Amino acid sequence: MTTNNFPYRTSFWCEQEPQRAAPLKGSTQVDVAVIGGGYAGLSSARCLKEADPSLDVALLESEYVGYG
Numbered sequence: 001m002t003t004n005n006f007p008y009r010t011s012f013w014c015e016q017e018p019q020r021a022a023p024l025k026g027s028t029q030v031d032v033a034v035i036g037g038g039y040a041g042l043s044s045a046r047c048l049k050e051a052d053p054s055l056d057v058a059l060l061e062s063e064y065v066g067y068g
Helices: 039-051
Strands: 032-035 057-060
Touching (some): 032 039, 039 057
16 A cells, blocks of 8 residues: 555545545455456446346455546
């Protein structure tokens, strides 16, 4: 993860620094883990859930969704 250098290390789409969730602890099981919260990752996770709503999909991002 990067250090907090807002606004220099943030997306041009953000007006202010987004709130960050606490890091994940422990372990979990999902049907599909999508790595990366950019357009491709968000699109993939959404399409998977639309195709099969019973899937347990996790979206993992090291910074925040839409960071890049």
